[in-house]
Amino acid sequence: MNTESTTVAPQLAPVQPHQRGGTLLLVEDSRLTADYIRLLFRGAAGRLRRADCLLSARRHIALYTPDAAIIDLGLPDGSGLDLISEMARRLPRTKLIIATSGDPDREEDALLAGADRFLPKPFGTGAQFAQMLAPVFLGLRPAIKGAQPPTHAALRDDLYLALDLLNGVNARPAYAGQFIAQLACMTGDTALEHAAQTGDRAEITTLLRNRLRALPLI
Incomplete structure (x- = not known):
């Protein structure tokens, strides 16, 4: 008998997209990756705020609850898993918490910590990125071919x-x-x-x- 268990991403409750406003908190230490996500997020009805470490991210969430968060698992002052766990328990809860890493084997750990979704690096054309965030932010589309790359x-x-x-x-x-x-x-x-x-x-x-x-x- 196969006793291996499979981690299944939780099903998100329907989310009404924001007509305006709405905030995406990006917790990412790489400026290159942050610029790439800014390009993918361009055109969405919302604001993007970036934190480059756990300390900065915690300062953000002490002031407001983002509508969505993308959290890199490898940060200079600790693991993004700790922040995911904190945000998953915090009330009011962020509607969509996405973990990201270049190591696909981290997906199970991220989901167990409380992430709703896992976004592997590299992001390619951004289709998966857009699909994940579209329920929360209007106007989000996959990057078109030939779009300007990060600087x-x-x-x-x-x-x-x-x-x-x-x-x-x-x-x-x-x-x-x-x-x-x-x-x-x-x-x-x-x-x-x-x-x-x-x-x-x-x-x-x-x-x-x-x-x-x-x-x-x-």
């Missing part, structure tokens, strides 16, 4: 941050590894992804510096 400035910021986390004065190798793996996932950089998996700091450093040199100066 080089956002990618440059993430590359510099990765180098600093890896080799800086206050280096944080464990967090650096997960941040770089997520960055490689979002950019489709297989060489960087492989280096992050092996943990070869010298190779990762060389790849990050090469990626920076390849970016336009402006």
